[in-house]
Amino acid sequence: MKYILVTGGVISGIGKGIIASSIGTILKSCGLRVTAIKIDPYINIDAGTFSPYEHGEVFVLNDGGEVDLDLGNYERFLDINLYKDNNITTGKIYQHVINKERHGDYLGKTVQVVPHITDAVQEWVMNQAKVPVDDDRKEPQICVIEANPSFLFQLGGTIGDIEGMPFVEAFRQFQFKAKRENFCNIHVSLVPQPNATGEQKTKPTQNSVRALRGLGLSPDLIVCRSAKPIEMAVKEKISMFCHVEPEQVIFIHDVSSTYRVPILLEEQGIIKYFKQRLNLPIDDQPSDLLVKWKKMADRYERLLKVCSIALVGKYTKLSDCYASVFKALEHSALAINHKLDLMYIDSTELERSTEAENSVKYHQAWHKLCKADGILVPGGFGIRGTEGKLQAISWARTKKKPFLGVCLGMQLAVVEFARNCLNWKDANSTEFDPDTKNPVVIDMPEHNPGDMGGTMRLGKRRTVFKTQNSVLRKLYGDETFVEERHRHRYEVNPELTHCFEEKGLKFVGHDTEGNRMEIIELENHPYFVGVQFHPEFSSRPMKPSPPYLGLLLAATGTLNAYLQRGCKLSP
Numbered sequence: 001m002k003y004i005l006v007t008g009g010v011i012s013g014i015g016k017g018i019i020a021s022s023i024g025t026i027l028k029s030c031g032l033r034v035t036a037i038k039i040d041p042y043i044n045i046d047a048g049t050f051s052p053y054e055h056g057e058v059f060v061l062n063d064g065g066e067v068d069l070d071l072g073n074y075e076r077f078l079d080i081n082l083y084k085d086n087n088i089t090t091g092k093i094y095q096h097v098i099n100k101e102r103h104g105d106y107l108g109k110t111v112q113v114v115p116h117i118t119d120a121v122q123e124w125v126m127n128q129a130k131v132p133v134d135d136d137r138k139e140p141q142i143c144v145i146e147a148n149p150s151f152l153f154q155l156g157g158t159i160g161d162i163e164g165m166p167f168v169e170a171f172r173q174f175q176f177k178a179k180r181e182n183f184c185n186i187h188v189s190l191v192p193q194p195n196a197t198g199e200q201k202t203k204p205t206q207n208s209v210r211a212l213r214g215l216g217l218s219p220d221l222i223v224c225r226s227a228k229p230i231e232m233a234v235k236e237k238i239s240m241f242c243h244v245e246p247e248q249v250i251f252i253h254d255v256s257s258t259y260r261v262p263i264l265l266e267e268q269g270i271i272k273y274f275k276q277r278l279n280l281p282i283d284d285q286p287s288d289l290l291v292k293w294k295k296m297a298d299r300y301e302r303l304l305k306v307c308s309i310a311l312v313g314k315y316t317k318l319s320d321c322y323a324s325v326f327k328a329l330e331h332s333a334l335a336i337n338h339k340l341d342l343m344y345i346d347s348t349e350l351e352r353s354t355e356a357e358n359s360v361k362y363h364q365a366w367h368k369l370c371k372a373d374g375i376l377v378p379g380g381f382g383i384r385g386t387e388g389k390l391q392a393i394s395w396a397r398t399k400k401k402p403f404l405g406v407c408l409g410m411q412l413a414v415v416e417f418a419r420n421c422l423n424w425k426d427a428n429s430t431e432f433d434p435d436t437k438n439p440v441v442i443d444m445p446e447h448n449p450g451d452m453g454g455t456m457r458l459g460k461r462r463t464v465f466k467t468q469n470s471v472l473r474k475l476y477g478d479e480t481f482v483e484e485r486h487r488h489r490y491e492v493n494p495e496l497t498h499c500f501e502e503k504g505l506k507f508v509g510h511d512t513e514g515n516r517m518e519i520i521e522l523e524n525h526p527y528f529v530g531v532q533f534h535p536e537f538s539s540r541p542m543k544p545s546p547p548y549l550g551l552l553l554a555a556t557g558t559l560n561a562y563l564q565r566g567c568k569l570s571p
Helices: 016-029 070-078 090-103 113-129 162-178 203-214 232-241 258-267 270-277 288-302 319-335 352-357 359-371 386-398 408-420 471-475 494-502 546-555 559-564
Strands: 002-008 034-040 087-089 142-147 183-190 221-226 249-253 306-313 339-346 374-377 403-406 439-443 457-465 481-488 490-492 505-510 517-522 528-531
Touching: 002 016, 002 162, 016 034, 016 070, 016 142, 016 183, 016 258, 016 270, 016 288, 034 070, 034 113, 070 319, 087 090, 087 113, 090 113, 090 162, 113 142, 113 162, 162 183, 183 203, 203 221, 203 232, 221 232, 232 249, 249 258, 258 270, 258 288, 288 319, 306 319, 306 359, 306 386, 306 546, 319 339, 319 546, 339 359, 352 359, 359 386, 374 386, 374 408, 374 546, 386 403, 386 408, 403 408, 403 546, 408 439, 408 490, 408 494, 408 517, 408 528, 457 517, 471 505, 471 517, 471 528, 471 546, 471 559, 490 494, 490 517, 494 505, 494 517, 528 546, 546 559
Parallel strands: 002 142, 002 183, 034 087, 034 142, 183 221, 221 249, 306 339, 306 374, 374 403, 403 528
Antiparallel strands: 439 490, 457 481, 457 505, 505 517, 517 528
16 A cells, blocks of 8 residues: 655645645556545544535535545545545544543553554554445555645644644654655645745745654655746755755646646656656556546636526535535536536525615626526525525526526425415425424434434435436436435425425435435426435536536526437537
8 A cells, every 4th residue: 555645834725635636636547546535633523513614515425424525526536435434533533542442442551642542543544545435346556645734734823733733743653654665745835926026935835844844754745836837946946945856846836727737747747756756556657547637628728608507505605615516517517518607696695685785785696696597506504595595496497597406405496386386375494494384394204403413314325216207317317216415404395295296396206215305307497406415426527417417408508409319418
């Protein structure tokens, strides 16, 4: 097993996750089996109870793990399926050690950070690195480990944060346990360029590398992030003052698309370096996989036609809150040779209360919604903004605008239909109104309202199509069932579904028992689809998610032609 540790410096949010994913993609293109692990320093057991404004979206894995969004990047880039134990947190490690202590595994010894916590980190990494993540179920050969920069080597007064020190020490020891030929450290840093001088500054990177070495880890590669391409003189300066060869300094400037990042890394000789440094049994040139990535990146940059989608949600101030939704839309737009114009609309700004308080915001939000080619209402929790989402759904239904509702978006589509088509004016979800006389969305039977963490219906579940006459079934290749990932506490009330179906809102997909409503489709509408699951978590750059692809096809007026061709994309 070969281990590649990716650390960060200077600031967070410089694309370390994308670089780690891109390195994995390059090595996979060389024929190696690659897995990935993300380390986060927080004491939470997982990301499940975070507000999206804390760390971005909560990504859900096949096994129901609620994890950091970077694991979504790993899955999309590497086309693998990870597990909840691929996301290590301080909370998980301490819980594991405390449980062992309570069990008596330490035989009366004093349990300490060193060696017990640090040993637990190393054991966890070694054990999880062996777990197969590809469809062939073979053991990985390379493990890319991303350490969160909020605790590792970040400058600005946070070097040696208390919560992160056990991980620093664990990897200082681990590099000797794994042996040099099996362990490589890549340090991602920032080369700022102040507007006042226009000069690219290397001092932050020098200080970051010095701090890293002071903690016992020396970088084998320094990946320098910058707004513009970095000059050769800067590369030579970083090489000289950071004590590495010039070929060990890699530049990644801002690019039009993340698909270009693996190409930039490969062009700077990273394959040849890894082959020598880790003694890998690979050729110097990548396989067809990276060639496909290059073609995809080139095609992305040449797109001329635009498709606009309005995303109506409550967490629109931070795009990372809907990272997987954006990627799923982007994958689908690229598949039909369109550039995506994603317009974020705060659902509260569509509500009548906003018109009274700030009419400019209200009319701007409605202007965006009206000019969009398609409308998407994603998942979420809580009552805030739901009336605005209902307004958007009503607009999509009555104006025949292509619409996709995901999780809460599907539930609200059912509520809107009940209020305006069945004339059940107080229809609601029991999440928002426990005393409603028409509870069209109800608590799940197995939901435990006590503890919050890990109590939802989570992970990959099977959905069975109950009819041949389904747009989504055709988009999925006429399969009899699909398996997608879930994350929800509430669901459509199965006792009331016959009322909806009589009026044209069809429940075309159920769970295996036939009790849970998974997919809705509206008759006599270009594309009005709701899904209880989260198909965005399974979307891949070269394998777009069918519900999202259907939305983009309908929004560009090409859905019927696509279905007539037997669900084959035009060249």
